Amino acid sequence: RAWLGEVLYDFPSPSYGELENGFALMEQLFTDYTDNELITITVNPHAVYTCSPDLLSRLGRFAAEGQALLHIHLAENADEDALCRERFGVGPVRHLDKLGLLGKRTLAAHCVVLDDEEIDLLARRGVKVAHCAESNMKLASGIAPVPAMLDAGVCVGIGTDGSASNNDVDMFGEMNSVAKVHKAALMDSTVMDAETTLSAATRGGAAALGAQGLIGSLEAGKKADLIVVDFDRPHLSPVYNPVSHLVYAVRGSDVVHSMINGRLVMKNRKILTLDEPAILAEMGEIRREILAMQG
Amino acid sequence: RAWLGEVLYDFPSPSYGELENGFALMEQLFTDYTDNELITITVNPHAVYTCSPDLLSRLGRFAAEGQALLHIHLAENADEDALCRERFGVGPVRHLDKLGLLGKRTLAAHCVVLDDEEIDLLARRGVKVAHCAESNMKLASGIAPVPAMLDAGVCVGIGTDGSASNNDVDMFGEMNSVAKVHKAALMDSTVMDAETTLSAATRGGAAALGAQGLIGSLEAGKKADLIVVDFDRPHLSPVYNPVSHLVYAVRGSDVVHSMINGRLVMKNRKILTLDEPAILAEMGEIRREILAMQG
Incomplete structure (x- = not known):
């Protein structure tokens, strides 16, 4: 099950070329995936520093x-915040708000650089x-000030981001990191306890996608x-607290079966719906091409 | 291969009872493991807040x-630092130095609360x-200010600590965390790069134990x-940079063979030197006892 979209920005994309082609592609995706049970198409302005106010408003x-x-990358780092203030006189959150783009169907990735009023x-x-x-x-x-966001009532889901900045894209490793990093940052071992972290990774993620009913x-x-x-x-024996175990000790390789929409897609660690050797072989080909390009 | 010791402190221990029994146990350990190829006995005062200056000096x-x-837990947190300053007028590092206990064979765990002079x-x-x-x-x-310690020439090895504070004791997960947490703390994505982190986990750990020649x-x-x-x-395909992969993507379960002192102890994920089912059964027994004690 996936929420997917083509990312748009002011300049041409290696994926679709000129911006208007991006709009055409996005419209095509919405048409192709209408009523698809597993794929939901999203609208994806990249960020406030790569999308003009006009493009943001249009999207x-x-x-x-x-x-x-x-879906937009928002307040990810200090550079974005500084650039947005320089160009528009306000930080990324208020900039989007002025454009009327903060709402219940806005999914903001990152939200690291926030003051209390922005939260x-x-x-x-x-x-x-x-x-x-x-x-x-x-x-x-x-x-990111996640405990403060949760206290303020913001719906927070946990993501891994992509493999460019998170090599293993393992949700169990991510829960482990989330539960620990906020304790260190706030010098408080009670924040982001295992229950809160697991909830953010499951119910929180679903609610962030507007899919809490599903x-x-x-x-x-x-x-x-x-x-x-x-x-x-x-390495998981013995178990005293299953929730703590899920957050602090389980890793992706401990998942033995996986079911999507009632259909078993992995059974006893064997993927049932994909040709794994063929994909690995293709990945090997792409790797050789990339290494050749690097010279 | 292990460096092991009994931890001593001013009060009786559930392990050995009165302090003098602890000294006797420690002496016995040194006798029993003289010339053992795999086990090296260490002297382990617990910390500056649980060991009097006399006990520290004697050890x-x-x-x-x-x-x-x-081996001692040192400058682990702000409470230890404050208590040491209150009792002895100086922080834990200077307190140990006054006692003449900072030297080449001192292995200090944690070292989180340090100023530049202490580094x-x-x-x-x-x-x-x-x-x-x-x-x-x-x-x-x-x-911990690890990049500053490395810059100052301190030998730093990476440890997992025990299962009481690190449920998975996975050195690969630990490298992943070490490489990332310092980047976030110092807002510098270049610190603790994969090479530095892998080196701290391998050569650094060996040197910290005084075993860099072995x-x-x-x-x-x-x-x-x-x-x-x-x-x-x-999940590890394709590979472009093996060192980056080891730090950011490999997990403990990807280790297929393990050899200690030239002897294969795990082959194709099967432990050759331990009776795994018997250990798991015993752990199950202990779990039941603990749950019964909890009522």
Whole structure:
């Protein structure tokens, strides 16, 4: 199950060329995936420093008309904040708000550089936040004020970001990092306890996507998106607190079965829906091409 | 291969009872493991807040006479620093120095709360540091100034600390955290790069134990302590930079073979030297006893 979209910005993209082609591609995606049970198309302005106010507004209207999620990288680091203040006189959060783009279907990735008023504004507007702790650490963006956002009532989901800034894209490793980094940053071992962290990774993620009625917890009436973790492995024995174990000790390789929408896609660690050797072989080819390009 | 010791402090221990029994146990350990190829006994005062100056000095003499490693938790958090200043008028590092206990065979765990002069003092005395980033994060102790210590010439090895403060004791997860947390703390994505982090985890750890001539790197003449990592797994494909992969993407479960002192102890993920089912069964028994004690 995925929420996908083509990222748009003011300059040509290696993916689609000129901006207008990007709009055409986005419209095509919405057409192709109407009523798809597993793929939801989103509207994706890249960020306030790569998208003019006109482009942001245009994409905002597009998202509003389609009732689509508006996904944007927001307040990711000090450079973005400084550039936005220089160009527009306000930080990224207030800049988006002036454009009318902070709302319940706005999913803001990162949100590292925020003051208390900006946190309150995100909460009042019902903006959802995708917290990507490991990416923020690796890129030296900083540490997002997640406990303060949760206190203010902001809906926070946990993301891994992509493999460019988080090599392992392992949600279990990410929960481990999220639970730990805020304790160190705030010098308080009680913040982001295992329950809060697991909740942000599951229910929080679902709510951030506006899909809390469909996924995010094991409840009658929800879609069967679930994983089975093998707690009998030596490094997970013994178990006293399963929630603490999920956050602090389980790793992605402990997942033995995976089901999406009621369909088993991995059974006993074997992927049932993809040709793994063919994909690995293709990846090997791409690797050789890239190495050849590097000379 | 292990460096082991019984931890001593001013009060009775559940392990050995009265302090003098602890000294007797320690002496017995030194006798029993003389010339053992794999086990080296260390002298372990717990910390400056649990050991009187007299006990610290006595253990220091004991270590000096036996040419043993003196291992102590040092400057782990603000409470320890404050208590030490209140009792002795100086912070933990200077307190140990006044007692003559900072030297080349001193292995100090944590070293989170340090000023620049304390870092210089550790460097001048040749003290070795065991950096336990995940434990420091989970316990909200703070973030050790590792890049500054390395710049000052302090030998830093990476440790996981124990399972009480780091549930998974996975050195690969620990490298991942070490490489990331300092980038976030110093807002500098270039600190603790993959090479530096891998070096601290391998050569640094060996040097911290005074064993750089024996282990820590794959070199002719060193003991064959080595692991084999399976880089062909899907989540590790493709590989462009093996060192970056080891730090940011590999996890403990990717280790397929393990050799200690030239002897294979794990082959194809199967432990050859321990009765795994028996250990798991015993752990299950202990778990039941603990749950029963909890009522």
